[in-house]
Amino acid sequence: xxxxxxxxxxxxxxxxxxxxxxxxxxxxxxxxxxxxxxxxxxxxxxxxxxxxxxxxxxxxxxxxxxxxxxxxxxxxxxxxxxxxxxxxxxxxxxxxxxxxxxxxxxxxxxxxxxxxxxxxxxxxxxxxxxxxxxxxxxxxxxxxxxxxxxxxxxxxxxxxxxxxxxxxxxxxxxxxxxxxxxxxxxxxxxxxxxxxxxxxxxxxxxxxxxxxxxxxxxxxxxxxxxxxxxxxxxxxxxxxxxxxxxxxxxxxxxxxxxxxxxxxxxxxxxxxxxxxxxxxxxxxxxxxxxxxx
Amino acid sequence: xxxxxxxxxxxxxxxxxxxxxxxxxxxxxxxxxxxxxxxxxxxxxxxxxxxxxxxxxxxxxxxxxxxxxxxxxxxxxxxxxxxxxxxxxxxxxxxxxxxxxxxxxxxxxxxxxxxxxxxxxxxxxxxxxxxxxxxxxxxxxxxxxxxxxxxxxxxxxxxxxxxxxxxxxxxxxxxxxxxxxxxxxxxxxxxxxxxxxxxxxxxxxxxxxxxxxxxxxxxxxxxxxxxxxxxxxxxxxxxxxxxxxxxxxxxxxxxxxxxxxxxxxxxxxxxxxxxxxxxxxxxxxxxxxxxxxxxxxxxxxxxxxxxxx
Numbered sequence: 001x002x003x004x005x006x007x008x009x010x011x012x013x014x015x016x017x018x019x020x021x022x023x024x025x026x027x028x029x030x031x032x033x034x035x036x037x038x039x040x041x042x043x044x045x046x047x048x049x050x051x052x053x054x055x056x057x058x059x060x061x062x063x064x065x066x067x068x069x070x071x072x073x074x075x076x077x078x079x080x081x082x083x084x085x086x087x088x089x090x091x092x093x094x095x096x097x098x099x100x101x102x103x104x105x106x107x108x109x110x111x112x113x114x115x116x117x118x119x120x121x122x123x124x125x126x127x128x129x130x131x132x133x134x135x136x137x138x139x140x141x142x143x144x145x146x147x148x149x150x151x152x153x154x155x156x157x158x159x160x161x162x163x164x165x166x167x168x169x170x171x172x173x174x175x176x177x178x179x180x181x182x183x184x185x186x187x188x189x190x191x192x193x194x195x196x197x198x199x200x201x202x203x204x205x206x207x208x209x210x211x212x213x214x215x216x217x218x219x220x221x222x223x224x225x226x227x228x229x230x231x232x233x234x235x236x237x238x239x240x241x242x243x244x245x246x247x248x249x250x251x252x253x254x255x256x257x258x259x260x261x262x263x264x265x266x267x268x269x270x271x272x273x274x275x276x277x278x279x280x281x282x283x284x285x286x287x288x289x290x291x292x293x
Numbered sequence: 294x295x296x297x298x299x300x301x302x303x304x305x306x307x308x309x310x311x312x313x314x315x316x317x318x319x320x321x322x323x324x325x326x327x328x329x330x331x332x333x334x335x336x337x338x339x340x341x342x343x344x345x346x347x348x349x350x351x352x353x354x355x356x357x358x359x360x361x362x363x364x365x366x367x368x369x370x371x372x373x374x375x376x377x378x379x380x381x382x383x384x385x386x387x388x389x390x391x392x393x394x395x396x397x398x399x400x401x402x403x404x405x406x407x408x409x410x411x412x413x414x415x416x417x418x419x420x421x422x423x424x425x426x427x428x429x430x431x432x433x434x435x436x437x438x439x440x441x442x443x444x445x446x447x448x449x450x451x452x453x454x455x456x457x458x459x460x461x462x463x464x465x466x467x468x469x470x471x472x473x474x475x476x477x478x479x480x481x482x483x484x485x486x487x488x489x490x491x492x493x494x495x496x497x498x499x500x501x502x503x504x505x506x507x508x509x510x511x512x513x514x515x516x517x518x519x520x521x522x523x524x525x526x527x528x529x530x531x532x533x534x535x536x537x538x539x540x541x542x543x544x545x546x547x548x549x550x551x552x553x554x555x556x557x558x559x560x561x562x563x564x565x566x567x568x569x570x571x572x573x574x575x576x577x578x579x580x581x582x583x584x585x586x587x588x589x590x591x592x593x594x595x596x597x598x599x600x601x602x
Contacts, residue, residue: 190297196303
């Protein structure tokens with residue numbers, strides 16, 4: 001039954017029509033609900049809309065009236081931001097950091113999770129507990145810095161990538177998912193003469209694909225958005241990821257909001273599109289991680 | 294569980310393949326995490342190859358009791374509580390309300406859900422810069438809007454308390470979506486028959502929420518409370534983008550970062566990096582987070598047990 005949302009439900013309800021009675025009672029509630037959601041949506045859209053509008057304005061226009069509509073849709077700001085902000089370089093860096101750390105984490109994490117989930121190793125339970133309590137441990141920030149510094153990997157892309165090879169929540173999600181794969185498959189594979197490596201790669205991997213995809217995407221988003229570690233570890237501008245690049249650009253172009261807005265938008269828009277398409281994986285992942293972790 | 298893929302050398306395969314993952318975890322996360330406590334008893338700096346001396350509780354003594362700086366530290370600690378309390382109360386309540394509304398058969402729920410969650414994906418840099426523009430004090434959108442009601446705010450450039458309040462707003466705006474989806478996941482597990490039964494019994498909307506939704510939502514309530522409390526006690530990154538390290542606005546997380554890595558953004562050499570002292574500050578924050586986190590967990594468990602009786 002599809003409930004219509006038109007208010008004419010009032011007139012269509014005859015005596016004794018329970019549905020109509022319920023509808024009539026729900027209508028004011030629905031209207032309030034809608035009004036509330038729309039107001040909240042405006043609060044969410046407004047900063048994004050401001051970003052778009054500003055990016056299409058000239059600086060004099062913006063200075064004269066920050067909230068006016070742009071008079072012409074010139075894309076000069078985007079060209080200027082792209083050229084002056086060294087964006088291609090920063091974007092490439094971010095992609096390198098994100099992809100390499102996500103790949104290494106997912107590969108090592110999957111092997112780790114299979115062994116734990118299937119109890120193929122002694123002490124697996126203890127290891128899993130170590131990952132579970134990670135949320136309640138002190139931050140690793142300072143000793144991690146000392147470690148990287150003493151390894152000579154400060155201000156070095158490899159040192160930076162090292163920071164993102166661990167993700168306890170990802171492990172928790174993977175282990176919990178792999179546990180749901182039927183154990184009978186293990187024995188069947190073994191009887192067929194399948195070795196352990198092949199079993200992981202050809203049996204577990206395809207079946208755990210949804211969880212692996214989720215974990216990979218979540219991990220990638222985290223690395224992509226990282227600002228603090230990039231600020232601490234990378235001082236050479238050739239190594240900046242896009243987040244750090246944007247902040248530095250903000251420092252230089254802080255008063256030229258049209259160009260700055262264009263720069264921010266160029267990064268935000270692709271992410272928004274990516275999110276809309278990957279939404280199912282992302283939201284499923286964060287809720288699974290939150291509830292089980 | 295027995296291992297079906299052979300014995301002898303074949304038995305070593307899972308160990309060998311698990312090793313890199315554990316090694317990375319111990320070396321890069323677990324070890325450093327525990328070592329924070331050790332560093333807090335030293336005078337470590339950010340200089341490479343500099344000797345590290347053991348100075349006992351000196352960092353803690355300095356942090357908690359020494360001069361004007363310690364007063365600022367305690368102020369930062371109190372500010373962290375205020376921040377956490379404000380964020381938790383609003384984000385939890387609003388997140389619950391939005392989730393309950395979006396759990397109905399309303400048109401456009403998918404759009405609203407996507408919109409409210411989007412900032413979580415965009416990350417602090419974009420959240421922060423977007424709001425710096427939105428809070429543009431000279432005739433920016435929010436300034437103009439407030440002007441319509443004869444109100445005025447200097448936004449992020451105003452008095453510390455004012456700037457601080459705006460950061461709270463941005464923090465909630467940025468993370469509300471997370472709270473919302475956890476509640477929505479919880480709501481999805483409540484079978485519709487339960488609601489219908491309540492309706493047939495003549496319960497009104499509020500009664501349905503009180504008697505059905507709220508108790509059945511306990512797992513999500515617990516998750517959200519713990520996550521939001523712990524998260525907001527540790528949060529500080531939006532301050533980095535929105536206000537910088539500004540007197541009167543610092544929270545503990547930022548204080549740790551600023552002392553350990555220099556107040557400016559890491560462009561100078563390491564000699565201003567007081568890492569041992571920073572580690573002590575970070576242990577103080579950790580103890581606070583742990584105490585509050587465990588108390589919350591304990592209270593929530595007790596409440597859950599009472600509900601199940």
